[in-house]
Amino acid sequence: MxxxxxxxxxxxxxxxxxxxxxxxxxxxxxxxxxxxxxxxxxxxxxxxxxxxxxxxxxxxxxxxxxxxxxxxxxxxxxxxxxxxxxxxxxxxxxxxxxxxxxxxxxxxxxxxxxxxxxxxxxxxxxxxxxxxxxxxxxxxxxxxxxxxxxxxxxxxxxxxxxxxxxxxxxxxxxxxxxxxxxxxxxxxxxxEPADADTGPLAAPAVAVVLRAVDPAALLAELGLRGRVDADRACLTLPPGEVDAVLLAALRHGGSVVSVGPA
Ligand SMILES: Nc1ncnc2c1ncn2[C@@H]1O[C@H](COP(=O)(O)OP(=O)(O)OP(=O)(O)O)[C@@H](O)[C@H]1O
Structure with missing residues (x-):
């Protein structure tokens, strides 16, 4: 192979x-x-x-x-x-x-x-x-x-x-x-789930809220889409992706506000 x-x-x-x-x-x-x-x-x-x-x-x-x-x-x-x-x-x-x-x-x-x-x-x-x-x-x-x-x-x-x-x-x-x-x-x-860019995520999904000085820039650096609200970036992720995204967010200077069911 x-x-x-x-x-x-x-x-x-x-x-x-x-x-x-x-x-x-x-x-x-x-x-x-x-x-x-x-x-x-x-x-x-x-x-x-x-x-x-x-x-x-x-x-x-x-x-x-x-x-x-x-x-x-x-x-x-x-x-x-x-x-x-x-x-x-x-x-x-x-x-x-x-x-x-x-x-x-x-x-x-x-x-x-x-x-x-x-x-x-x-x-x-x-x-x-x-x-x-x-x-x-x-x-x-x-x-x-x-x-x-x-x-x-x-x-x-x-x-x-x-x-x-x-x-x-x-x-x-x-x-x-x-x-x-x-x-x-x-x-x-x-x-990454197949439909992440084109449709709803497969359940169960995890809601992740990150804080950053520039949350839009943080999302861009992570290569992810999410909602930006003041100093927060709100994401919905499949469970298998959460650890890697949190680690990458911390490395890019972000902090984790919450992780829970979407
Ligand atoms: N031949 C090269 N010499 C020096 N740096 C390079 C070279 N090719 C790519 N890079 C750098 O490596 C990084 C990754 O580039 P690459 O083209 O692989 O990214 P990409 O994900 O395909 O980007 P895009 O989505 O914009 O096409 C970039 O910082 C780029 O500037």
């Missing part, structure tokens, strides 16, 4: 971005977290594009389908040539039907640099999903997609029978069947 073990990452002398990430890919994994929390860094490490400072990824397959957060579409190569070229490198047949499935509406034989953002993203997705990858890593795949493509993407992902790691700020990843949802907070992963 593909497994990330004890992953640490720090850039130069900066504070560590990842501080001991363990992740087993026993199904699709959806990763969330605040801006700058290290999601793209973890994805690059799992995809094999960046080395961790410590730790390792075991069981990475030979072919990884990777959509980076900034897909390099500023290429003079046309989309059709680009996809055929990648398929030749991987020793597989090109899969132009993936572009059709995503509703690609740009010119296939003109420079990719002229594509709209959404059509360039569809080329990025087609190169990541095509060619029989043994692992698919997608960084914000819904960015720039029109409604039809955005609705269709979970269907495409549901048919993958290889490990999948995906980040998502839109909440659409909640529609990937059987996905496990995790959040990066302070460089480590904490579990």
């Amino acid at each position: 593909l497994r990330a073990e004890g992953i640490h990452k720090r850039y130069r002398r900066n504070p560590p971005v990842l501080a001991g990430v363990d992740l087993a890919f026993d199904g699709p994994v959806v990763l969330s977290g605040a801006n700058g929390s290290g999601k793209s860094t973890l994805l690059r490490i799992v995809a094999g594009c960046t080395s961790p400072t410590a730790g390792r990824v075991r069981g990475r397959p030979r072919v990884v389908g990777y959509l980076p957060d900034r897909f390099p579409a500023q290429l003079r190569m046309p989309a059709g040539v680009y996809l055929r070229h990648l398929a030749a490198i991987r020793g597989t047949a090109a899969e132009p039907e993936l572009l059709d499935a995503l509703g690609f509406a740009g010119p296939r034989e003109e420079a990719m640099a002229r594509l709209s953002k959404g059509n360039a993203q569809k080329v990025g997705l087609a190169q990541a999903l095509g060619g029989g990858p043994g692992l698919v890593v997608l960084d914000e795949p819904w960015a720039g997609l029109d409604r039809a493509a955005a609705d269709h993407l979970p269907v495409l992902l549901a048919h993958l029978d290889v490990p999948l790691l995906v980040t998502d700020h839109t909440g659409r990843a909640a529609r990937i069947p059987g996905a496990r949802h995790v959040r990066l907070v302070d460089g480590v992963l904490i579990p």
Whole structure:
């Protein structure tokens, strides 16, 4: 099984971005977290594009389908040539039907640099999903997609029978069947319920009230949503997440006012 073990990452002398990430890919994994929390860094490490400072990824397959957060579409190569070229490198047949499935509406034989953002993203997705990858890593795949493509993407992902790691700020990843949802907070992963961004939390839930000089900033640092009331941040959390959130809040200078049934 593909497994990330004890992953640490720090850039130069900066504070560590990842501080001991363990992740087993026993199904699709959806990763969330605040801006700058290290999601793209973890994805690059799992995809094999960046080395961790410590730790390792075991069981990475030979072919990884990777959509980076900034897909390099500023290429003079046309989309059709680009996809055929990648398929030749991987020793597989090109899969132009993936572009059709995503509703690609740009010119296939003109420079990719002229594509709209959404059509360039569809080329990025087609190169990541095509060619029989043994692992698919997608960084914000819904960015720039029109409604039809955005609705269709979970269907495409549901048919993958290889490990999948995906980040998502839109909440659409909640529609990937059987996905496990995790959040990066302070460089480590904490579990998150699938519907945390899109619907009511599964019962039983825990009400947590934190005090901070700037409660909105505290929530942002924790990568969580909650109600701000004067110097307080009010959260509703699943029980399994409470300890990690309290610890992270204390580390960020907050204090705990109350913890009780929601
Ligand atoms: N190549 C790099 N060199 C130095 N610092 C980097 C590098 N890449 C990322 N960082 C820093 O690491 C931290 C995590 O960045 P990363 O892009 O992994 O976060 P993220 O959770 O994906 O953010 P976002 O949601 O904004 O895309 C940030 O502070 C960022 O500035």
